[in-house]
Amino acid sequence: xxxxxxxxxxxxxxxxxxxxxxxxxxxxxxxxxxxxxxxxxxxxxxxxxxxxxxxxxxxxxxxxxxxxxxxxxxxxxxxxxxxxxxxxxxxxxxxxxxxxxxxxxxxxxxxxxxxxxxxxxxxxxxxxxxxxxxxxxxxxxxxxxxxxxxxxxxxxxxxxxxxxxxxxxxxxxxxxxxxxxxxxxxxxxxxxxxxxxxxxx
Numbered sequence: 001x002x003x004x005x006x007x008x009x010x011x012x013x014x015x016x017x018x019x020x021x022x023x024x025x026x027x028x029x030x031x032x033x034x035x036x037x038x039x040x041x042x043x044x045x046x047x048x049x050x051x052x053x054x055x056x057x058x059x060x061x062x063x064x065x066x067x068x069x070x071x072x073x074x075x076x077x078x079x080x081x082x083x084x085x086x087x088x089x090x091x092x093x094x095x096x097x098x099x100x101x102x103x104x105x106x107x108x109x110x111x112x113x114x115x116x117x118x119x120x121x122x123x124x125x126x127x128x129x130x131x132x133x134x135x136x137x138x139x140x141x142x143x144x145x146x147x148x149x150x151x152x153x154x155x156x157x158x159x160x161x162x163x164x165x166x167x168x169x170x171x172x173x174x175x176x177x178x179x180x181x182x183x184x185x186x187x188x189x190x191x192x193x194x195x196x197x198x199x200x201x
Contacts, residue, residue, distance in 0.1 A: 021058045021068075023048040028069050033108040041065065066109070073105050074125050082132045091140035096182050098133050099159055103174055107166045130155050146185050149193045 027048040031039050041062060045055040059065040081101040085094030134152035141148055150158075162177045 017058075020048070020050050020054055024050065024055055024058060024065070025069055025072055028065050029073070029109065032066075032069060069109050070105060070125065073109055074129075077101055078105065078125075078129065082129070085133070085136045090145070091136055091143050092145040092182075092185065095133060095136045095140055095146070095185075096178070098129070098136060099162070099178060099181075100175075102129060102159065103162060103166075103178060106163050107172070107174060126156070147187065147189050149189060150185065151196075153196055 024044065027044050031044060031047075041055055041059075042052045044065070045052045048055070055065075059068060078098070078101045081097050085091070085098050088094035088097075130152065133155055137146065137150065137152065137155065140146040141150075158181060162174055162181055165174045165177045
């Protein structure tokens with residue numbers, strides 16, 4: 001077979017594989033967004049128009065599929081918000097928009113898709129996320145819009161408190177508690193917060 005024909009065949013195969021992976025991700029995101037965490041992967045493959053072997057070739061396990069959905073959603077939906085927060089004239093508004101974007105992924109993808117804890121990729125993205133928003137927090141405090149006794153180590157805990165409300169409401173009830181958190185961040189403290197434990201400063 002001529003080299004040019006062989007190369008064309010390889011490019012076509014790669015294109016088909018990429019399209020299959022994209023269809024699988026699109027269906028998985030739709031299913032997870034409906035909170036149908038018990039849907040078999042074979043059903044996701046059928047709805048994507050591919051065979052189970054094709055799905056497992058791209059995503060060997062449910063956690064691999066969840067991780068791919070979360071990575072794609074993070075890059076498309078959260079990363080741009082983080083960049084915008086760096087230049088938002090109102091740093092507190094930027095901080096809250098970052099929280100909102102992360103909560104949307106948690107509510108539609110992570111919470112619905114896995115009950116065994118976060119896939120490793122989500123854990124890695126979480127560390128990058130909080131490293132970034134710590135800078136936004138510092139800028140908000142410089143502007144005087146956030147109480148001064150909140151530190152970077154508080155951010156995962158504060159967001160986790162709102163995440164914990166997601167299972168109580170099939171809709172976007174968590175937005176109520178994000179608004180409450182915003183008021184708590186803005187509030188003039190009545191007393192200093194107790195210190196975090198050792199190693200959490």
